Amino acid sequence: MLKVQNLTKQYEGGVQALRDVSFEVPKGQFLAVIGLSGSGKSTLLRCINRLVEPTGGKIFWNDVDVTAASEEDMRFIRRKIGMVFQHFNLVARSSVLTNVLAGRLGYVNPFWSLINKFPKSDYDKAMHELGRVSIADKAQYRADELSGGQQQRVGIARAMMQDPEMILADEPVASLDPVLAHSIMAYLEQINQEEGVTVLCSLHFLDLVHRYADRVIALNEGRLVFDGLPQEIDDQKFKDIYGRDAERVG
Amino acid sequence: MKNLKPILRSLGIGLAVIAVIIIYAFGFQVTKVNLDETRNPRRQQQLTRILRALAKPDLLTYEKEEVIVTQQFMVPCPDGGFTTPDVDRSGPYITIEPACADPRSMVTVKGFNFQPNSSGPIAFIPTSQVNLGVGDFEADANGEFTTEIRIPARPDSAVQTIRTITRTNVGAPKISKTAVDTWDKIVETVFLALLATTLGTLFAIPLSFIAAKNLMKDVKSPLISIALNLLLIPLGIFVGIQLSNYGSQIADLISRSVVGNIAGLVIAPAIAVPLVRWALPQAELTRPSPKTRILRTLGLIVSVLIGILGLQFLAKIVIQLGDFLAPKLGSFTFLGTFISDMGDILGMSIVVITAALAAGIFSSIGDRTGKLITSHVNKPAAKALSMLLSMLAGALLAVLVMQSLNWFYEFDNLAVTIYWPAVIGGAIGLVTSVRMAPKDDLPVGIVLYYIARTVFNALRSIEALVWVIVFVVWVGIGPFAGVLALSLHTIAALAKLYSEQVESILPGPMEAVTATGANRLQSIVYAVVPQIIPPYISFTMYRWDINVRMSTIIGFAGGGGIGFLLYQNINLLNYRGASLQMLAIALVVASMDYLSSRLREKAI
Missing domain, CATH: 2.60.40 (Immunoglobulin-like)
Structure with missing residues (x-):
């Protein structure tokens, strides 16, 4: 259960990215976050695991106040929240296996991980997660030798290494072609339905939202302007979210 | 009026041209440009002689x-x-x-x-x-x-x-004999540069992370933690030095007999390794209870102590082994001496390692205590504690600074070295703590960043040629002084170049690894290090190349290497010899260029 209360973020320099955003996400939901570029979607997702420090409001996750957590507490909170990125954010020169194992860093003792020593069970788990996204055969490849779709699958495997209860997906398919987009979304859906992992996913295309999301929230200039079911987005709501001059394409 | 503007413009251009002419005329005068000398037949003859000699390196007889x-x-x-x-x-x-x-x-x-x-x-x-x-x-x-x-x-x-x-x-x-001497010295030069580069790189890599803004700007700590750190780190260093001294004495006692030494060498890791494995479990699926954590910390400290003792044994036995082997190895005596020297270096580093470890342990205790205080103690008490600790820390810091200045300037006056700094430092600490809430984070990282940058800039602006004079006084004329001087310069130069590479990494992987719950050190190892390996390799190779060329200069000041020979031959007007030495340097530089490009291809 994720509760976001009056979340506000003002960047240094005065840009107001989030204004008083409040919503709740029950466990196991697939929530889509939509809005124009710059509407605050990425900031919202990054505030939840405090990659970005909120300037106001509170976030409760499983009744723990994330905004008040110490650096050490954050380690235990973050390791249960996987994250998937638009640009995959893999370490290009490391092997796929190392990239996936990095998902385990919140669990292993820092000392042993510094000398690249992971428990045997983590290696098995890494191979299992790579198998789930069907690229187990690429484990020893360098990450930058993989295609975009494959890299994003490594990103998902890395997130799944964390045994997450929630996955934050920041426009996971925005740099992929439509066919690949569906395959990546299908993996997220599978994880959501089979493992009961809560998914918060920011998306650009409404057809993806209709196809995969249980619920949608929309941001416009940092304000929450819509919270409801995907099919409730009619033409009026669409204009509220994307502005007067926007045209529906999908 | 309309015609005035173009006239003024032409006038301005005319004045600018005159000014440029004057500047260059003055430049000619200052640098004593003398074209008559260039046409002087006697000088031309000498020039020809030298150039012809330089064109015929003294290689064969x-x-x-x-x-x-x-x-x-x-x-x-x-x-x-x-x-x-x-x-x-x-x-x-x-x-x-x-x-x-x-x-x-x-x-x-x-x-x-x-x-x-x-x-x-x-x-x-x-x-x-x-x-x-x-x-x-x-x-x-x-x-x-x-x-x-x-x-x-x-x-x-x-x-x-x-x-x-x-x-x-x-x-x-x-x-020719010159060629043989040149060969000897160019080998010396390459190894001099190799050692200086290695030593410099070893220090520059960790320092480069401190001098990288993107890593340091988020390092913040509450005032109480900083104050505790300032108090505990010097204490840690002191305790570490004491411990390593005790360890050395105990090891001395036991290692009088070779059997005792070997037994120590076997027993120490036999105890320390399992203890470390217990104290540092590979994975923590649940948060350990406070009691387990304290026990583990104690276990870790004990294993570190035993480990240090083990290192002492190792150092001693390595020295003994080297001394034993050296006379038996014939023309490979240098291997025995090397082993013995390695033992000696290990012995000397133990003090530093122990001091650093103890300082690290004390600092982490200070950090945790500080964070515990800020989050668990009520506000007035925290404020009072913060005031007291900052005052003490300020006083201690000021006294330590003045004590180290005293070493240079020999004030030898307690008022200057202890009383006044204590009072002023304490006052500054007190004022800071009064003005700040105990929970407010101070940007320690940025402060460290600026200190590191300043030190590097200062070190870098003093040329190796100057350092060599200092080190010649310390260790005598010869290549060893050159190694030390070049190392110092290498540290400063490489740390700067490295840190700029760290600053230019892609932030994405760092973000992703941090999001998994990795701590700062883990994210550096998993997200930063892989990105900086290729530039680090090429900078290190380039530095080696620079060090080879620099060693021609430091040889002039007694730093060993081929520079010494070159300097001698130039003074003796033996241009054919000097020519051979310059040729040797050029060949080494060219082959290192080739080698480094090959290495880079492999590493990227």
Whole structure:
């Protein structure tokens, strides 16, 4: 259960990215976050695991106040929240296996991980997660030798290494072609339905939202302007979210 | 009015041109540009000589064969006249016409059967056997020559001699002595540069992370933690040094016998390794209870202590092994000496390692305590504690700073070195803590970043040539002083270059790894290090190349390497030798360029 209360973020320099955003996400939901570029979607997702420090409001996750957590507490909170990125954010020169194992860093003792020593069970788990996204055969490849779709699958495997209860997906398919987009979304859906992992996913295309999301929230200039079911987005709501001059394409 | 603007503009341009002319004229005068000298024939001749010498590096020599041909001669003609005795005409011979002559008169010397195109000096040898040069000859393609010489004023009643000498190269060319010396020194130079680069790199890598803004800007700590750190780190260093001294004494005692030493070497890791494994479990699926955590910390400290003792044993046994092997290895004695030196270096580093470890442990205790206080103690109490601790920390810091200044300037005045700094530092600490809430984070990272940058800039602006003078005083003239001087400069230069690479990494992977719950050190190892390996390799190789070239300069100041030889040869006007040494440097630099590009290809 994720509760976001009056979340506000003002960047240094005065840009107001989030204004008083409040919503709740029950466990196991697939929530889509939509809005124009710059509407605050990425900031919202990054505030939840405090990659970005909120300037106001509170976030409760499983009744723990994330905004008040110490650096050490954050380690235990973050390791249960996987994250998937638009640009995959893999370490290009490391092997796929190392990239996936990095998902385990919140669990292993820092000392042993510094000398690249992971428990045997983590290696098995890494191979299992790579198998789930069907690229187990690429484990020893360098990450930058993989295609975009494959890299994003490594990103998902890395997130799944964390045994997450929630996955934050920041426009996971925005740099992929439509066919690949569906395959990546299908993996997220599978994880959501089979493992009961809560998914918060920011998306650009409404057809993806209709196809995969249980619920949608929309941001416009940092304000929450819509919270409801995907099919409730009619033409009026669409204009509220994307502005007067926007045209529906999908 | 309309016409005035273009006129003013032309005037401005005219003035600017005049100003430029004046600037360059002054520049010519200051740098003493003298074109007459460049046209001076004497200077041109010297220049030609030097350039020709430089174009002929002193690499090969030949075995010389001397052919001496003599002919009897009388000065002046005796009463009965003088006839040249018959000579063997099968080999080279000379004839003189006339066979006798007055002092200072001209005679004709003819040579036959000489080596075609050979040449050499002609000398007049009086009875005193002094060699008086009277001219040179050059044989033609038939091995014959005719030349006129002037007889010196050496009248004598006895028969004197006229002699020619030809020197010819025989046999295969041989490596000259200069070449052998140059080889010795260029090897020394390459290894000097290698050691300096290695040493510099070892220190520069960790320092470069401190000097990288993107890593340091988020490092923040509450005032209480900082104050505790400032108090505990010096204490930690002190405790560490004490501990390593005790360890050294205990190890000394046990390692008197080789058996005890080996037993210690086996037992220490046998205890320490399992203890570390217990204290640092591979994965923490649940948060450990406070009791387990304290027990684990204690276990870790004990294993570190045992580990240090083990290192002491290792250092001692390595020294013994090296000393034992050195005399037995014949021409590989240097391997034994190296092993012994490694043991010595290990022994010396133990103090540093222990001090750093103890400081690290104390600092992390301070950090945790500080964070515990800020989050668990009520506000007034936290404020009071913060004020007290910051005051103490400020006082301690000021006293330590003044004590180290005292080492340089020898104030030797307690008021200057202890009382006043304590009061002022304490006051600054107090004011800071009063003005700040205990929970407010201070940007420690950025402060450390600026300190590191300043130190690097200062170190870098002092050239290795200057450092070499300092180190020559410390360790004596020779390549070791050069290694130390170049290392110091390498640390500062590489740390700067490295840190700029760290600053230019892609932030995405760092973000992703942080999001998994990795701590700062883990994210550096998993997200930063893989990205910086190729630039680090190329910078290190380039630095090695710079160090090879720098070693020509530091050799001038007694830092060893090929520079010493080059300097000597230039002073002795032996340009052919100097030329060979410059050639050697160029070859080394070129081959290192090739090597580094190959290495980079592999690493990217």
